[in-house]
Amino acid sequence: MINIYFFKLASFLYCLATLSYSAYIFFLKEGLSKVATRLVTLGFAFHTLAFLTRLIEAGYTPVTNLHESLSFFAWMIIGILLIANLKYKIKVLGAFLTSIALIFMIFAFALPKEILPLAPVLRSVWHPFHVLFAFLGNAIFTLAFCCGVIYLIQEHQLKKKKMGAIVKRLPSLKVLDDLNYQALKFGFPLLTLGIITGAVWAEYAWGRYWGWDPKETWSLITWFLYAAMLHQRLTVGWRGRKAAIMAIVGFMSVLFTFLGVNLILPGLHTYSQWEP
Amino acid sequence: MLDLVIIGLNHKTAPIDIREKLAFPEKEIEKALTEAHSLPSVKETMILSTCNRVEIYAISQEVETSIQQLKDFLSRYHHLTLNLLEKYLYVYTGEQAVKHIFRVASSLDSMVLGEPQILGQIKAAYTLSAETKTSGFILHRLLHRAFSVAKRVRTETQIGDNAVSVSSVAVELAEKIFGNLDQRTVLLIGAGEMSELAARHLLSAGVQKIWVTNRSFDRALSLASEFHGEAIPFEDLYRGLKKVDIVISATDSPHYLIEKERMVKVMKERKQKPLFFIDIADPRDIAPEVGDLENIYLYNLDDLQKVANENRKGREQEAQKAEVIVEEEVAKFVRWYKSLEITPTIIALKKKCEEIRKKELEKLLSLYPHLSEKERRSLEAMTSAIVNKILHDPFVRLKQKDEEALSDIYVDALRTLFQLPETVSTEEQEEG
Numbered sequence: 001m002i003n004i005y006f007f008k009l010a011s012f013l014y015c016l017a018t019l020s021y022s023a024y025i026f027f028l029k030e031g032l033s034k035v036a037t038r039l040v041t042l043g044f045a046f047h048t049l050a051f052l053t054r055l056i057e058a059g060y061t062p063v064t065n066l067h068e069s070l071s072f073f074a075w076m077i078i079g080i081l082l083i084a085n086l087k088y089k090i091k092v093l094g095a096f097l098t099s100i101a102l103i104f105m106i107f108a109f110a111l112p113k114e115i116l117p118l119a120p121v122l123r124s125v126w127h128p129f130h131v132l133f134a135f136l137g138n139a140i141f142t143l144a145f146c147c148g149v150i151y152l153i154q155e156h157q158l159k160k161k162k163m164g165a166i167v168k169r170l171p172s173l174k175v176l177d178d179l180n181y182q183a184l185k186f187g188f189p190l191l192t193l194g195i196i197t198g199a200v201w202a203e204y205a206w207g208r209y210w211g212w213d214p215k216e217t218w219s220l221i222t223w224f225l226y227a228a229m230l231h232q233r234l235t236v237g238w239r240g241r242k243a244a245i246m247a248i249v250g251f252m253s254v255l256f257t258f259l260g261v262n263l264i265l266p267g268l269h270t271y272s273q274w275e276p
Numbered sequence: 277m278l279d280l281v282i283i284g285l286n287h288k289t290a291p292i293d294i295r296e297k298l299a300f301p302e303k304e305i306e307k308a309l310t311e312a313h314s315l316p317s318v319k320e321t322m323i324l325s326t327c328n329r330v331e332i333y334a335i336s337q338e339v340e341t342s343i344q345q346l347k348d349f350l351s352r353y354h355h356l357t358l359n360l361l362e363k364y365l366y367v368y369t370g371e372q373a374v375k376h377i378f379r380v381a382s383s384l385d386s387m388v389l390g391e392p393q394i395l396g397q398i399k400a401a402y403t404l405s406a407e408t409k410t411s412g413f414i415l416h417r418l419l420h421r422a423f424s425v426a427k428r429v430r431t432e433t434q435i436g437d438n439a440v441s442v443s444s445v446a447v448e449l450a451e452k453i454f455g456n457l458d459q460r461t462v463l464l465i466g467a468g469e470m471s472e473l474a475a476r477h478l479l480s481a482g483v484q485k486i487w488v489t490n491r492s493f494d495r496a497l498s499l500a501s502e503f504h505g506e507a508i509p510f511e512d513l514y515r516g517l518k519k520v521d522i523v524i525s526a527t528d529s530p531h532y533l534i535e536k537e538r539m540v541k542v543m544k545e546r547k548q549k550p551l552f553f554i555d556i557a558d559p560r561d562i563a564p565e566v567g568d569l570e571n572i573y574l575y576n577l578d579d580l581q582k583v584a585n586e587n588r589k590g591r592e593q594e595a596q597k598a599e600v601i602v603e604e605e606v607a608k609f610v611r612w613y614k615s616l617e618i619t620p621t622i623i624a625l626k627k628k629c630e631e632i633r634k635k636e637l638e639k640l641l642s643l644y645p646h647l648s649e650k651e652r653r654s655l656e657a658m659t660s661a662i663v664n665k666i667l668h669d670p671f672v673r674l675k676q677k678d679e680e681a682l683s684d685i686y687v688d689a690l691r692t693l694f695q696l697p698e699t700v701s702t703e704e705q706e707e708g
Contacts, residue, residue: 158453159573161579163449163583163587167452168438171455172454172455173453173454174455236548237547242548
């Protein structure tokens with residue numbers, strides 16, 4: 001169970017990184033944000049090790065139960081943060097994304113972590129692809145969600161003419177809106193690919209491409225939301241505030257598709273047979 | 277012992293016309309420096325001349341004489357009577373002078389608290405004095421100290437962080453809305469000192485282009501050429517609003533020029549691209565409801581002024597933190613400076629050598645307990661003689677009065693090389 005050891009180490013480092021980012025936002029000392037970036041990079045490295053060791057121990061891609069999925073989601077979020085960090089130096093985003101990843105890690109930690117024999121339906125080459133596309137898309141939408149929240153705060157301050165400590169700490173509206181759009185441009189195709197690979201896999205597993213199972217229905221709703229967002233943006237210029245709100249709504253739909261469906265609505269994706 | 281003297285005036289002590297008369301034109305500073313340096317009581321000197329202050333820094337052996345000579349020099353150089361000058365001049369010496377330099381460099385003595393230019397101006401003044409070799413060992417050390425104090429103040433306090441003028445607040449806001457300004461364009465409606473200043477600030481912040489419109493097209497043309505921009509007829513105002521990002525309005529129109537209904541249309545045509553309005557006019561040019569529209573940010577002069585005032589208050593608070601840093605650094609510098617006194621240094625070095633000698637001698641004697649009293653005394657005498665002979669030449673050199681300027685360097689070197697502590701007891705100071 002060495003993968004759990006690495007998992008814990010990664011969680012611990014994400015926790016330190018979250019604290020460090022928060023301290024940076026409070027004190028505005030450059031050194032703190034550098035420390036945070038290093039911690040999060042190191043955390044990501046251990047998280048990768050956790051994934052790889054679990055993959056070897058299990059003999060299959062370990063994204064089959066809620067513990068694994070949450071951990072995988074968090075892993076993708078941190079990965080996206082590291083990529084976004086290369087181009088956009090937005091440290092506040094680091095604080096938001098690491099805390100979301102940390103919350104997922106804590107939930108994942110609380111869930112059963114045993115490696116079980118792979119269920120027959122999951123034995124498909126399409127499964128890992130489906131999971132990778134879906135979660136990469138979700139992680140990018142998480143980034144868009146954070147940008148949306150920060151945008152609304154910043155816009156409110158500027159509209160209300162409060163040029164205080166908050167305005168100073170948050171990035172410009174333009175950068176936030178750009179990032180939101182970038183996220184949409186990359187996230188939407190990934191979501192689409194996720195749904196297509198999912199359908200192909202469903203055809204192998206259950207002999208049909210689409211069966212209106214709750215997860216399938218909700219991912220289609222999510223897909224329509226993001227499609228609408230993209231369309232409105234390109235045609236009538238839905239940007240700024242509207243785009244920010246849409247990014248938040250879209251993410252809620254993502255979360256519900258991922259967690260709500262699993263926990264509330266019964267269906268093929270619930271994998272309840274592996275949970276106590 | 278040499279002392280630091282500062283003679284000068286600034287925006288607090290003298291009106292602008294006096295400051296202008298006393299200012300040294302850039303081209304003349306070199307000449308003035310050489311002249312001031314040639315005064316018999318002045319060992320080192322440096323001149324700082326900006327539009328808000330003129331100050332002469334000098335290192336001198338006879339403080340009172342040099343103050344008089346420097347005042348005479350100023351009155352002679354600028355053809356002003358001494359009586360008139362005396363009214364505006366301040367004089368600082370010793371510790372007070374050190375504190376003054378540190379405060380000036382950290383922009384705690386500036387008209388706009390925390391403004392960054394002063395540090396550059398001091399650096400330039402210092403570079404010039406170093407090039408003309410009118411500043412020496414002590415001013416070098418003092419100024420380098422002042423630069424690092426200023427840096428400490430900048431990094432450890434937020435004194436320079438927030439904009440305190442209307443135009444710089446406008447620039448900061450624009451940057452919070454648009455990020456980088458280099459792809460942005462500005463439309464200047466009407467004319468006026470404040471609006472032109474804001475436009476200039478935006479230009480230096482990197483704005484790509486300025487469009488100008490005015491009821492008088494000739495006026496628009498001339499303003500446009502001033503900003504290397506382009507003029508558009510006043511009738512095309514709304515067409516202009518479609519393509520620019522920032523609008524500065526300052527007409528004397530009695531009613532609103534820009535209304536909400538028309539802006540709704542404009543925004544649709546702009547595909548909701550954000551628009552930043554700066555309304556400097558009185559009465560206002562832009563209907564306040566325009567600011568309720570999405571992606572429009574409307575600030576009028578009062579709003580900007582309010583932000584600037586709040587930031588100014590913030591700077592005053594930060595200045596208090598900065599004063600503490602300055603006090604700390606002054607104490608440090610004075611400690612170093614006092615350590616340059618010759619006698620305490622000689623005493624400290626003697627003490628150190630004596631301690632080493634005694635310790636080594638004791639070690640040796642404990643190895644040979646059978647030595648006779650006579651032998652012991654010979655060893656004692658011999659080791660003392662070695663120490664004294666080694667120290668004799670450097671001490672003679674140090675005590676040569678005519679070389680005082682150089683002796684500072686020697687003392688500093690001795691202190692550093694032998695790692696003598698900087699603390700000097702008052703008793704020792706009195707001896708020096």
